[in-house]
Amino acid sequence: MREPAGGEDLWRRRLASPWWRGAMAMAAGALPAPAFPEPSLWWWAYVALVPWLLLVRSAPTGRRAVLDGWLGGAGFLLAVHHWLMPSLHVFIVVLALLLGLLWAPWGWLTHRLLHGRPGPGRVAAALVLLPSAWLMAELVRSWQYLGGPWGLLGASQWQVAPALRLASVGGVWLLGFLLVVVNVAVTVLIAVARARTVALAGLTACGAVAAGVWVWEPPAQESGTARIAVVQPGVVQGPGPRFERGAELTRQLAGRRVDLVVWGESSVGQDLTGHPELSRRLAALSRRVGADLLVNVDARRSDRPGIYKSSVLIGPDGPTGQRYDKMRLVPFGEYIPARPLLGWATSVGKAAGEDRQRGTRQVVMRLPGALRIGPLVCFESAFPDMSRNLVRDGARMLVVQSSTSTFQRSWAPEQHASLAALRAAETWRPMVHATLTGQSAVFGPRGEPVGPRMSTGTSAATVYSVPLGRGTSPYVRIGPWPVYGAVAALAVFCAAEGGRALRRRTDRPSDGPPDQRADQPTPGRP
Template identity: 90%
Template sequence: MRRPVDGEDRWGRRVASPWWRGAMALLAGALPALAFPAPSLWWWAYVALVPWLLLMRSAPTGRRAVLDGWLGGAGFLLAVHHWLMPSLHVFIVFLALLLGLLWVPWGWLTHRLLHGRPGSGRVAAALVVLPSAWLMAELVRSWQYLGGPWGLLGASQWQVAPALRLASVGGVWLLGFLLVMVNVAVAVLIAVARARTVALAGLTACGAVAAGAWAWVPQAKEPGTARIAVVQPGVIPGPGPRFERSAELTRQLAGRHVDLVVWGESSVAQDLTTHPEVRGRLAALSRTVGADLLVNVDARRSDMPGIYKSSVLIGPNGPTGQRYDKMRLVPFGEYIPARPLLGWATSVGKAAGEDRHRGTKPVVMTLPDSLRIGPLVCFESAFPDMSRNLVRDGARVLVVQSSTSTFQQSWAPEQHASLAALRSAETWRPMVHATLTGESAVFGPRGEPVGPRMPTDASAATVYTVPLGQGTSPYVRIGPWPVYGAMAALAVFCAAEGGRALRRRTDRPSDQGPDRSSDQRTDQPTPGRP
């Protein structure tokens, strides 16, 4: 038996140390963040989970693998959301540790299926069960009250054409499942020599799915175009100067034959009902341009208690009566969950001092030329179901009004803009992503970029000729079927494990020792005998 050299022995001691393992788990979990914008190393997503998987596989016990899964999940969330640190400070660490618990089952299952010298059957199960467990973690954290679906692994493929075609079939969920499956197969190729054939079969299956989608899945039809202008005022302090700059840029659109002008989130800071002068100015801008304006009002309502963020359509005579109130608010940014319990977050960061109020239903708006648009506000573009529901309700163009000015010098503006490509590909509808300070972008019904992006240092109004999508994508028609498939796979696995445990218990010898009932009967005295 070969003795380990000093370097190997030192590495072995470090891996055995709980503190070193914890640090490695945090780092391994953070690695996938490089696949997202701004680095946008989309290819990295195909191997980014491998170090984390190998670490959990090598854990001495299932309990240690659970801890590695938890710390890795916390590291992933910290890395993907690191731009929140200036706003939430130490509270972001608390949130990451809390949500990192969602990867505990993934850690345990990795150890259960890949630890030691697993056979082909366990590896084949791992290729399905581990992606399914990952999807469950993503599904739970996608709940709006837990932070929403920002940083789903599949979203890293927003600029890969074959991946976008797959998104039209199963949404970002299908992309995430396949990415984790590839990572598991690569980890098996590295660490489990006896099951490499199964791993290669898994990689071949993933390639076949991608090739099949590229060859046979239909694409969105583009029967026409719409001219939509995006107004990005840039970094201007104060709502008043920002409004004036937006109005100035909008007037420059006169004579350019646009169908719609879109302003960013919180572009109007006064309630239009109680401020007729603002209402009148917006109507005059609509007449000057010859098109409706979609503005976003962030103000206290006069007809309802509280502050709302609302997309309001303005025509030449003022508000058209079509209004959408933001339904899904940013935790801590726009409200404090369980404020009596977590209200202290306002003392350690820039958390919301007053909760915004929620809208109650999605709205599809109709322009004068009968073009139907589906508005979303900022954070809502991260939710696949919201875009899907708007398209099912008849929207032909999706419009997102956003503001990431708080995170101007971070990865957040690019990450947010990239989500529009996924939503477009999923729904076969173009998406206009309009922001106050960049990045503003437009994507066509196949997820392809339309025209130039407006970077964070731009202050301009840009007109885009937007191709209109037609037809119903498989994802819009069927829904998130990969999630349901993952649930079914986990249910089958749990049933099989339960059945196996029951059989082991049944086959185990009785703890009561051998049955002595016959001997006891023999020892009993026979009647009539001493």
């Protein structure tokens, strides 16, 4: 028998060490991060999970696989959200470890289906169940109180045209499901020789789905255009100087025949009802430009208690009465969940000193000329359901007002802008992503870029000729059906596992043969 080489023996010893193995699990979980902006190595997402899968399947026990799944999930979240560290400091590690627990069941299932030398049946099940379990982890963490759906695996494909066509059918969820299928299939090709045919069949099925959508599903159709101006003041300290710079850039749009001027998040720092002079100035800007202004007020309201972030439409006579109050707030950035328990986060990072208040409903605004827009505020562009709801309510254009100035020199601005491409492709509606400090960008109804992107070093007002989409995409019409399918697949698996366990318990041999026990005399009787 061949003795293991020195390097191979060292590798085995390190895999056997819980500390080394834990570090490798976190590192393997972090590997998908370069697929997201800023690097945007989209092709890397198709194999980035393979080292993690190989590590988990090699776990000596299911319990160890659960730990590998947990630590890998924490590593993934830390890598994709590393730009939050300057704001949350050590608290981001605590959050990553807590949310990483969502991948613990995925780790157990990977070990259950791929450990050892699985046959074709187990591998076929893995090609369905492991992507389903991944979607469940993403779905749970997408809850706004757990941080929201930032960094979903499918979002790494925002610039790939065939992937965006798939998004119009099944949303970002379908993209994530297929990416995990590919990673599982590649893992099987590497490690499970006896089931390579099944893995190749899985890859072929993924290709067939993509090709089928490309051939049979019509792309989004255009129907007219709208001229939208995005005002990006750049890095300006303080709400007053920021307002003045926005007003200066807006005045430059006079005579350029725009349909709407969009300012970024927190572009107005005082309540318009309590400061009518601001309303008068904004109305004068609207008259000068010949178009309505969509501004964003971040201030304490005079008509109700608390601070709100609100999209407010301004016409030539002042506020039009159309207003949207942000509904989904950024945890720790705009409020602290369970503040009596977690309020200490304000002492270790830039957490919210006072909770913002939430709006209660989404709003579709009507512009002169009958164009209907659906406003979102910053973090809300990460939620697929919010864009879908606005389009179902009649929005022909989506507009997100954002500010990532806190994370100016990080991956955050580009990551945020890329989400607009996905939301546009999912809904067949263009999305305007307007920020205070960049990156501002516009995407057409197929998720394609429209005009130049305004970088983080830009202070300007840019006019975009935005193509409008028509029709209803399958994703808007049907909803997140890949999630429903994943739930059904896991439910069937759990039922089968439960039935198998029940049969094993029923078939377990008794302490003695039944006939022998029946013939034994009762104690005390002859």
